[in-house]
Amino acid sequence: MTLDSIDRLILNHLQEGFPITPDPFLVVAQDLGLDEADLLARLERMKTERIITRFGPFFDAEAMGGAFCLCAMTVPQADFETVMTKVNARPEVAHNYERSHPLNMWFVLATETAAEIETVANSLERETGLRVLRFPKLQEFFIRFRVAA
Amino acid sequence: MSIDSTDRQIIAATQAGLPLVPQPYRAVAQELGLDESELCERLRLMQDSGIIRRIAVAPNHYALGMVANGMSVWDIEDTRVTDLGARVGALDYVSHCYERPRALPDWPYNLFAMIHGSDRDEVESKRQEVATLLGGACRGHDILYSTRILKKTGLRLRSKEVR
Numbered sequence: 001m002t003l004d005s006i007d008r009l010i011l012n013h014l015q016e017g018f019p020i021t022p023d024p025f026l027v028v029a030q031d032l033g034l035d036e037a038d039l040l041a042r043l044e045r046m047k048t049e050r051i052i053t054r055f056g057p058f059f060d061a062e063a064m065g066g067a068f069c070l071c072a073m074t075v076p077q078a079d080f081e082t083v084m085t086k087v088n089a090r091p092e093v094a095h096n097y098e099r100s101h102p103l104n105m106w107f108v109l110a111t112e113t114a115a116e117i118e119t120v121a122n123s124l125e126r127e128t129g130l131r132v133l134r135f136p137k138l139q140e141f142f143i144r145f146r147v148a149a
Numbered sequence: 150m151s152i153d154s155t156d157r158q159i160i161a162a163t164q165a166g167l168p169l170v171p172q173p174y175r176a177v178a179q180e181l182g183l184d185e186s187e188l189c190e191r192l193r194l195m196q197d198s199g200i201i202r203r204i205a206v207a208p209n210h211y212a213l214g215m216v217a218n219g220m221s222v223w224d225i226e227d228t229r230v231t232d233l234g235a236r237v238g239a240l241d242y243v244s245h246c247y248e249r250p251r252a253l254p255d256w257p258y259n260l261f262a263m264i265h266g267s268d269r270d271e272v273e274s275k276r277q278e279v280a281t282l283l284g285g286a287c288r289g290h291d292i293l294y295s296t297r298i299l300k301k302t303g304l305r306l307r308s309k310e311v312r
Contacts, residue, residue, distance in 0.1 A: 011213075014206035018167075020189050020196070025171055036171060043206075044169050054207045056166035057192065063200040064152065064160060070249065072256075088300045096299035099220065101291070103256065106220075107300070133256065139231065139248035141238030145265070147208045147215055148241075 003051065003149065006034065007042055011149035014055070067114040068094075070135040071121060072103040073128070080104075083128050092120045103133065150198035155183070156191055167204075210265060218265045219272050219292040221279060222258035224251075229286040230260055236282060237262050242275050257289060264292070 003011075009032055019027050029036040046052045062068060075083045080098075087093055087107060096107035109117050121132045152160075158181050167173040178188040195201040210216070225233055230248050237260065238246035245263040262279065266272040276292055283290075 011206060011208050015208065016205065018204040018206075020174065020192050020204065022172055022174065022185065022189075024173065040169050040171070047166075047169065049212075050209055051212045052206055053209045054166050055169070055205075057160075057163050057195075057201045057204045058207070059160055059164060059195075060200055060202055063198075064157075070261075074255075084299050093300060095301050097295040098297040098299055099293040099295050101293045103293075105299070106293070133252045135249040135252070135261075137247040137249055139234060141234040141246040141248075143244055143246060144239050144241055145244040146241045147210050147213050147265075149208060149213055 003046075006032075006038075007046060007051075008149040010034075010039065010042055011046070011051070012146070015146050018055075061110075065112070067109075067111050067117050068137075069109045069117045069121070070137070071107055071109055072133045072135065073105045073130050074103050075105045075128075075130060079128075083130065086127055087124060090120060090124070092116070150194065150200065152195070152200060155181075156195065156200075159183075159188065159191055159195075214267050215265050217268050217272050218263055219269075219276070219294045220245075221262050221264050221276050221292045222290060223260040223262070223279075223283060223287050224257040224289040225260045225283065226286045226288070227259070233283055233286055234260055237279055240275075240279070242266065243279075258291065269294075 013028065013032060018024055021027055025039055026036045029039045032039070043052065043055065047055065073083070083105065084096070087105065088096055092109050092111050094108045094110045096105065098104055099106050109120055111117050111120060121134055125132050162177055162181055168176045170176050174189055175185045178185040181188070192201065196204070234246060234248055237243055242265050243262045244265065245261065247261050248259055249261055251257055251259050264272050264275050264279070266275055280287060280290060
């Protein structure tokens with residue numbers, strides 16, 4: 001689908017935030033000089049066309065409870081598929097990427113408690129015979145990431 | 150701030166997104182059997198305390214042409230990482246900016262920042278911009294590109310009360 005200048009205006013504006021008020025679309029429409037119904041129709045279309053991945057509150061997963069840890073392994077090419085199958089079989093593995101580096105397998109563990117991170121990582125080490133390096137976040141920096149539409 | 154079971158219901162009802170109707174908060178409140186004003190107050194409290202990072206649109210990067218990204222990693226002097234990490238995170242092409250522990254000797258890097266661009270060349274040139282910004286406090290850096298997605302599942306909300 002093609003985006004016109006109004007669609008782009010909406011995307012850029014709504015990346016900055018959305019008000020908590022009874023008629024938030026009306027407020028946004030007035031800010032942008034648009035009609036509320038037009039704004040809603042455009043958002044609906046962009047969501048259907050998957051230009052918009054998600055629209056709503058973004059929650060801090062850790063604040064909601066649970067523990068997360070980025071992990072990495074150096075997996076020999078010959079064993080890659082076998083190790084990948086073992087790693088992916090764990091429900092605690094949320095994402096797993098092959099990356100261009102001697103540390104070539106990077107995944108995120110998501111568990112209820114910090115102790116479980118250690119349990120799962122240790123058990124993956126035993127199962128694969130490979131080290132699982134752990135990179136828990138020490139500090140998170142505020143992000144101003146925006147996609148220019 | 151601690152969240153209670155009502156907050157958890159609100160999270161569960163909105164984590165897929167807000168309805169695209171003129172009064173989205175009223176619609177969510179009705180679904181949960183809450184007053185709209187209570188729902189809004191709880192959302193404000195969660196936003197103020199950082200449980201809600203923001204309420205916003207997440208555009209599909211790929212659909213908008215931001216198809217390339219790399220995980221840039223930097224070895225920053227410990228005394229400078231808080232200050233410089235904040236400056237890297239503030240760049241509009243950086244997402245996921247964290248201080249993480251080194252794993253010496255294999256891994257000297259303590260600052261991770263995902264850099265996005267329209268192609269690999271643009272990602273590389275932004276990486277050079279970051280290197281310039283970091284200057285002498287950076288002792289080395291690298292960038293890791295994903296060559297294959299091996300698994301991708303959403304993080305699931307736990308239904309039980311954790312804190």
